[in-house]
Amino acid sequence: MKIGITCYPTYGGSGAVATELGIALAARGHHVHFITYQQPFRLPSFLPRVWFHEVDVGRYPLFEYPPYDLALAVRMHEVVRDHQLDILHCHYAIPHATSAWIARSMLREEGRDVKVVTTLHGTDITIVGQERSFFTITKFSIEKSHAVTAVSQYLREETYRAFGCTGCNVGVIPNFIDPVEFDRSRHVFPIPADVIAGRKVIMHISNFRPVKRVRDIVRTFALITREVPSVLVMVGDGPERVEAETEARELGVADAVLFLGKIDPIAPLLAGADLFLLTSDKESFGLSALEALASGVPVIGAHAGGLPEVVTDGVTGYLRPVGDVEGMAAAGVQLLSDPARWQAMSAAGAADARRRFSEDAIVAQYESLYERTLST
Numbered sequence: 001m002k003i004g005i006t007c008y009p010t011y012g013g014s015g016a017v018a019t020e021l022g023i024a025l026a027a028r029g030h031h032v033h034f035i036t037y038q039q040p041f042r043l044p045s046f047l048p049r050v051w052f053h054e055v056d057v058g059r060y061p062l063f064e065y066p067p068y069d070l071a072l073a074v075r076m077h078e079v080v081r082d083h084q085l086d087i088l089h090c091h092y093a094i095p096h097a098t099s100a101w102i103a104r105s106m107l108r109e110e111g112r113d114v115k116v117v118t119t120l121h122g123t124d125i126t127i128v129g130q131e132r133s134f135f136t137i138t139k140f141s142i143e144k145s146h147a148v149t150a151v152s153q154y155l156r157e158e159t160y161r162a163f164g165c166t167g168c169n170v171g172v173i174p175n176f177i178d179p180v181e182f183d184r185s186r187h188v189f190p191i192p193a194d195v196i197a198g199r200k201v202i203m204h205i206s207n208f209r210p211v212k213r214v215r216d217i218v219r220t221f222a223l224i225t226r227e228v229p230s231v232l233v234m235v236g237d238g239p240e241r242v243e244a245e246t247e248a249r250e251l252g253v254a255d256a257v258l259f260l261g262k263i264d265p266i267a268p269l270l271a272g273a274d275l276f277l278l279t280s281d282k283e284s285f286g287l288s289a290l291e292a293l294a295s296g297v298p299v300i301g302a303h304a305g306g307l308p309e310v311v312t313d314g315v316t317g318y319l320r321p322v323g324d325v326e327g328m329a330a331a332g333v334q335l336l337s338d339p340a341r342w343q344a345m346s347a348a349g350a351a352d353a354r355r356r357f358s359e360d361a362i363v364a365q366y367e368s369l370y371e372r373t374l375s376t
Helices: 013-027 068-083 095-107 137-144 154-163 214-227 241-251 286-293 325-336 339-356 359-375
Strands: 002-006 031-036 050-055 086-090 115-120 147-150 171-173 200-206 228-237 257-261 275-278 298-301 319-321
Touching: 002 013, 002 095, 002 241, 013 050, 013 086, 013 286, 013 359, 031 068, 031 241, 050 068, 050 095, 050 147, 068 095, 086 095, 095 115, 095 137, 095 359, 115 137, 115 359, 137 154, 147 154, 147 214, 147 359, 154 171, 171 275, 200 214, 200 359, 214 228, 214 241, 214 275, 214 325, 228 241, 241 257, 275 286, 298 325, 319 325
Parallel strands: 002 031, 002 086, 031 050, 086 115, 115 147, 147 171, 200 228, 200 275, 228 257, 275 298, 298 319
Antiparallel strands: none
């Protein structure tokens, strides 16, 4: 098959999954064309059967906000036409599925056609899509897609609750991991031993948006390190980074918190972690948590959104109510103080990630979806 993939190419779970999906599809013999405004951050410079088509948003004084969605539609139209694509797979409903609908309308005027598959990842449904300015176009774009998937059962139900979407059937295909890449025995932890100084390593990876509640990460860590000397490694960047840095200073733990910024690959970092924290108040899936589990790192997080579908409370990690910093910290102290319990939970997490979320099984589900979509 010839498949076009459009995603947000910057640091974040949806872009990571979309890129890894494209790479895996190409390895299976499909032709994959990424169509977006810059090269996805997890896409190497060259891979067989993989192409990158940049969307050029022209600059004109009349436009205060350059119309990326229209430029994307034009580029989609060109790539489908010139490379005879079978599928446009849009990750995020808006503006990607909207642009795909425009591109398809243009193609049909020329006697061509293409199928549109849309994968919902989270804030396109839970936050942005429900804003009054975008609600109607989000619903329209979902219902005009030939096939729609969500990355968790939670997100599927939220889509029906928020939008109705009586004209579509939302399936669930979860995110996935490469079991080889996230085998902690393959990697050397890149942070020098003298920096860690024998302390436990607690980690958080995100785009530091408000929904991630990164101040709760720092607060939880501050309580844990009182009982179990630890280092907090914060990977990523975003609008709440300054708030997290301020919180660390105010709590007197700034010297034990490392802000590394955006880093990829993350598997070597996770290979040296003892605990992963994810305190989001909305988490459609929790890809970073899954990658941690696959690396044998127990997860402590908030019982919110789709995270309970990834982390099994008491088996592969602990889940506490949103904002329950004390409860999360207590669970962390308990786990880090009990080596036998930590080892059992580490092994359970790695095994569960491979059993339920392996790349081969999930990519096969997408292939099957594409085949069903093309046959209708």
